[in-house]
Amino acid sequence: MTGATGFVGGHIVEHCLAHGDDIHAVTLPEGDRPLPPEVTTYPRPLLEADAITELVAEVAPEVLIHLAGEASVGRSFANPEMTWQVNTWGTLSVLEALRRNESTARAVIVTSGEIYGRVPLDQLPVDEDTPLEPLSPYAASKAAADLMAGQYAENYGLDVIRVRPFNQIGPGQDARFVVPSIAKQIAEAERAGASELTISVGNVSTRRDFTDVRDTAKAYRLIAQKAPPGAVYHLCTGRSLAVREILDALASQARIPTRVESDPSKQRAGEQPDLYGSRRLLEEHVGWEPTIDMEETVRDTLDWWRSSLGGNA
Numbered sequence: 001m002t003g004a005t006g007f008v009g010g011h012i013v014e015h016c017l018a019h020g021d022d023i024h025a026v027t028l029p030e031g032d033r034p035l036p037p038e039v040t041t042y043p044r045p046l047l048e049a050d051a052i053t054e055l056v057a058e059v060a061p062e063v064l065i066h067l068a069g070e071a072s073v074g075r076s077f078a079n080p081e082m083t084w085q086v087n088t089w090g091t092l093s094v095l096e097a098l099r100r101n102e103s104t105a106r107a108v109i110v111t112s113g114e115i116y117g118r119v120p121l122d123q124l125p126v127d128e129d130t131p132l133e134p135l136s137p138y139a140a141s142k143a144a145a146d147l148m149a150g151q152y153a154e155n156y157g158l159d160v161i162r163v164r165p166f167n168q169i170g171p172g173q174d175a176r177f178v179v180p181s182i183a184k185q186i187a188e189a190e191r192a193g194a195s196e197l198t199i200s201v202g203n204v205s206t207r208r209d210f211t212d213v214r215d216t217a218k219a220y221r222l223i224a225q226k227a228p229p230g231a232v233y234h235l236c237t238g239r240s241l242a243v244r245e246i247l248d249a250l251a252s253q254a255r256i257p258t259r260v261e262s263d264p265s266k267q268r269a270g271e272q273p274d275l276y277g278s279r280r281l282l283e284e285h286v287g288w289e290p291t292i293d294m295e296e297t298v299r300d301t302l303d304w305w306r307s308s309l310g311g312n313a
Contacts, residue, residue, distance in 0.1 A: 001064065002094065003068035005025075005028075005032045007172055007174065011214055017038055017039075022040075025041050026044050027041045047089050056097040056105075060103075064105050065108045065224065066108065068086070069090060069145075073114065073136045075138075076137035076139075086141075087141035091148060091149065094109075098158050106159045107149070109162050113275070117132070117139060121273070125277050127277070127278045153229075160230065161227045163223060166211065169211075169213065169297060170212045170301055171213075178247075179298075182260065183250055186302060187305035189254075190255050190256055194256055195256065197258045198259045199260050200261050201260060204243045205243070206271060206273060207241060207274040207275070208241065208243070208274075212290065222287065234279055236278075237276075238277065249294060250298050
């Protein structure tokens with residue numbers, strides 16, 4: 001598994017360990033966040049195909065879930081070269097390792113719903129055949145990785161499943177993203193004893209398809225077990241929520257009066273107003289559907305930040 005120490009990866013590790021799975025994880029050579037002691041870790045440079053090839057030969061995995069990569073659209077604009085290297089060349093290292101070893105492992109290659117870019121509203125929900133029109137270095141690099149995975153499956157016979165997740169939220173997500181950023185600010189204000197809190201954000205009317213990360217973890221394990229070879233899936237709920245709805249839910253659970261305001265200067269020009277996907281294939285093939293409602297997601301996210309900052313959840 002790559003990306004095991006990340007937001008989604010950590011939840012997959014927890015879910016798989018609970019089911020008795022044996023987990024081997026590629027970690028950063030220069031140090032990474034700790035994993036549970038049951039996980040066997042291998043500090044390896046993901047971009048070095050030879051090192052990953054040797055590791056695949058050593059471990060001989062039955063399933064390889066490839067999550068590692070740059071996950072921020074904003075940071076991809078600030079550092080496009082790093083984004084392309086990690087997201088595209090990192091995926092190439094994994095695929096080459098499987099090809100060189102003639103591996104029969106199932107490879108679950110994770111890309112993104114962002115690869116569809118700007119979609120006309122009358123063509124929603126997005127399905128797996130919607131044309132790819134990426135609009136950021138992040139999305140373009142993920143689209144390239146997605147196409148590469150399909151090409152390796154076609155030309156070399158690898159057992160590759162491509163998964164295109166839409167927005168994922170929940171406990172443990174770092175504060176670069178809007179929902180955990182607001183949750184962290186609320187927890188900090190509560191801990192500091194503030195009497196009230198006003199938070200300024202960008203476009204709160206934007207609508208996106210949000211899935212709880214714990215539902216996401218369950219989906220990846222089911223995909224590894226049950227998906228037919230060559231499948232391509234959306235990992236999403238199949239409906240969108242306005243960012244305002246989630247932020248209002250956070251504010252309603254704050255222990256101090258909290259107001260969220262929209263600042264036009266923080267809005268991104270040309271942003272897609274609404275985006276949600278179809279989960280039909282994933283539901284039909286592996287029997288997955290989301291089970292955690294947004295109220296629980298928001299409550300647990302806020303409680304996670306309270307606990308992380310030393311407060312009472």
